[in-house]
Amino acid sequence: MNKLHDVDLKLLRVFAAIVKCGGFSAAQAALNLGQSTISEQMSQLESRLGVKLCQRGRSGFRLTEQGMAIYESTQRLLLAVDSFCQDADVLKQHITGKLNLGIIDSTISDPASPLPKTTQRFVSRGHDVHLNVYVGSPAELEERVLDGRLHLAIGHFPIHVSGLDYLPLYQEALGLFCGRRHPLFGSKAERAELMEEITENRIVVRGYMEQYDLEHLGVSKAAATVDNIEALAILVISGAYLGFLPVHFAAQWVNTGAMQQLAPVSMSLMSPFDVITRRGVPAPPILRVFLEDLATSAGQETHG
The missing domain is CATH 3.40.190.10 (Periplasmic binding protein-like II)
Known part of the structure; x- marks a missing residue:
């Protein structure tokens, strides 16, 4: 066989199934083919290869020496073909x-x-x-x-x-922030000392996290509620409110001195x-x- 064609791959798959099943009769169900068709296809393969692949008759089914060698080569070939098809399917997948x-x-x-x-x-x-x-x-x-x-x-x-x-x-890191005009701006106090002062100040909370924010600040109600972070930042920058902001988002105003994170060690949260x-x-x-x-x-x- 000088060149491998599609028909040869088909015939080799039939041959591999026959060997796996242990004979022509046993392979009929696996291949969904009649015994005469299987015999004809095996004859075609032997003709293409120019060798006798197996002995079949009253003594049963067995591979010839050449047939065993061809079967081992067939297994390697079909495995490589299947692997190629899987890789090609991934590469051609177009979403x-x-x-x-x-x-x-x-x-x-x-x-x-x-x-x-x-x-x-x-x-x-x-x-x-x-x-x-x-x-x-x-x-x-x-x-x-x-x-x-x-x-x-x-x-x-x-x-x-x-x-x-x-x-x-x-997880997103949160901190408690105030604006430059807020009375607590410049404070170095940590949680224990700061908690007493927080209750005297207006608190802005995220509406979807209201109880969470209030509990961490030790207060019973908020003075303002927002549904997004930008609105919360506007109120904090005003200097009239304290509130939790994402540390990464507030950094742009912290760097310019427009905001300060209060008690960064003890009042930080992870969301x-x-x-x-x-x-x-x-x-x-x-x-x-x-x-x-x-x-x-x-x-x-x-x-x-």
């Missing part, structure tokens, strides 16, 4: 369509967020995809994932909603971020690939 992603606001400056690396990794695959990105509050993101308007969302979700799957992704998807709904290929890249990027962030 198309729209991916609808939801995120909460003001996370762009967080070095712990895996989203920038995920996006770069995802688009570098060469997929013909269109990204739709929606920025909203945790409650809005949950609602949109539930009704199918978003494929997934990334954010802080303190109360888990039925019908959604929540997968831990990373868990999850990725949410709709429970019980098969993920389309475009979502599966993005989630794989997200998991890979999150692992890279965790390990350095």
